[in-house]
Amino acid sequence: MSESSLSRRSFLGAAGAVVAGTAITPSTAVAAPWVSRRPPAKPVVVASANGIRGVQRAFDLVTAGSDTLDAIVEGVKIQELDPNDMSVGYGGLPNEEGVVQLDASCMHGPSKRAGAVGALEGIKTPSEIARLVLKYTNHIMLVGKDAQRFATSYGYQVEDLLTPRAREAWLHWRANRGAGDDWLDVARDERLSLSTTGTINMDVVAPNGDISSITTTSGLSWKIPGRVGDSPIIGAGQYCDNDVGAAGSTGRGESNIMVCGAFLTVEFMRQGMHPKDAALATLKRVVEKTPPRLLGPDGRPNFGLNFYAVNKAGEFGGAAFGRSRFAVCDEQGARLVDSAALYE
Numbered sequence: 001m002s003e004s005s006l007s008r009r010s011f012l013g014a015a016g017a018v019v020a021g022t023a024i025t026p027s028t029a030v031a032a033p034w035v036s037r038r039p040p041a042k043p044v045v046v047a048s049a050n051g052i053r054g055v056q057r058a059f060d061l062v063t064a065g066s067d068t069l070d071a072i073v074e075g076v077k078i079q080e081l082d083p084n085d086m087s088v089g090y091g092g093l094p095n096e097e098g099v100v101q102l103d104a105s106c107m108h109g110p111s112k113r114a115g116a117v118g119a120l121e122g123i124k125t126p127s128e129i130a131r132l133v134l135k136y137t138n139h140i141m142l143v144g145k146d147a148q149r150f151a152t153s154y155g156y157q158v159e160d161l162l163t164p165r166a167r168e169a170w171l172h173w174r175a176n177r178g179a180g181d182d183w184l185d186v187a188r189d190e191r192l193s194l195s196t197t198g199t200i201n202m203d204v205v206a207p208n209g210d211i212s213s214i215t216t217t218s219g220l221s222w223k224i225p226g227r228v229g230d231s232p233i234i235g236a237g238q239y240c241d242n243d244v245g246a247a248g249s250t251g252r253g254e255s256n257i258m259v260c261g262a263f264l265t266v267e268f269m270r271q272g273m274h275p276k277d278a279a280l281a282t283l284k285r286v287v288e289k290t291p292p293r294l295l296g297p298d299g300r301p302n303f304g305l306n307f308y309a310v311n312k313a314g315e316f317g318g319a320a321f322g323r324s325r326f327a328v329c330d331e332q333g334a335r336l337v338d339s340a341a342l343y344e
Helices: 008-023 049-063 068-080 126-136 144-153 164-176 253-257 261-270 275-288
Strands: 044-048 102-108 113-120 141-143 200-205 211-217 238-241 245-251 305-311 316-320 325-330 333-338
Touching: 044 049, 044 068, 044 305, 044 316, 049 068, 049 200, 049 325, 049 333, 068 102, 068 126, 068 200, 068 211, 102 126, 102 238, 113 126, 113 144, 126 141, 126 144, 126 211, 141 144, 200 238, 200 245, 200 305, 211 238, 211 245, 238 261, 245 253, 245 261, 245 275, 253 261, 261 275, 261 305, 275 305, 275 316, 316 325
Parallel strands: 113 141
Antiparallel strands: 044 200, 044 325, 102 113, 102 211, 200 211, 238 245, 245 305, 305 316, 325 333
16 A cells, blocks of 8 residues: 555544554553642531420421531520520520520521521521521621511511510519619529520531521520620631531620620631630630620630531631530431530
8 A cells, every 4th residue: 555545544543543543551650630629528516505306307308408508596495495496596595684685596507698686586496597687688687676667578477486484583683683773572492593594506427418597595694685795706606617617606706796706716817826726816805805804813805705616627626714515416326425524
């Protein structure tokens, strides 16, 4: 066959055979490009200690495929609907006028959206109303009577949230709040007067790495009507970033607001800190920003504040001024674990 009679097809076929022949030679093989892959997330739910039942519920839901925010709303609702938890939802301790006012906020990592309600009256589950604000409005926070009106537009019924037990605690506090008022003091051993700053924060990492956070509370007991703490404040009571992690708090809300504690904890994790170390670093910032009137002779705060945090890899941690515990649920099940203590 002459060179001129060599067809294009014959030439390509011959060239392909040569290339194929050399391609299988080990000495001439070309390595595939290196590809970086993020390790799969470890699903986990963390919460304040009163969320021990809720973390199990949320973990079961998120590992079964539920959305991260939906899962933790169902988790915190256990406390919101429990009349025996006097720091959250139905049965929560009232303000100084005997009215229960509830706060809540939430963030959904995948959609980068947030919702909150403040000073909400008559609705047992403020977590659900905060989620409605997130899902169906272009706003982030609704407050007071207008938050209630928003809730009733979605079919929620206004109810009396003051349980007999909470009312009794309020009446006892009112009777003993001052020696110079017109109320007769009640003997201390007659009934226990309850006072609380209790709240529930919950944060979740799904198997696919998606993250959400939520905080709900009845706020500081006997507060001035209209007082709103850190729980409904995005970046204070809770915060999440789907690329980094989530954090939230319970305790004295005013002190947390002053340092934007949840946001700061997530930012510390963004810098590479473990969740436990990030929470401790935020507590140190709180101490730095605390006015002298709130510090004891030893320089330590005379109030309580806890932080809970989890990163995208599923590592978690908590921190408090002293000894404390928080709830966690992962493949090992739901349990209480020790928080790191700023002061031993």
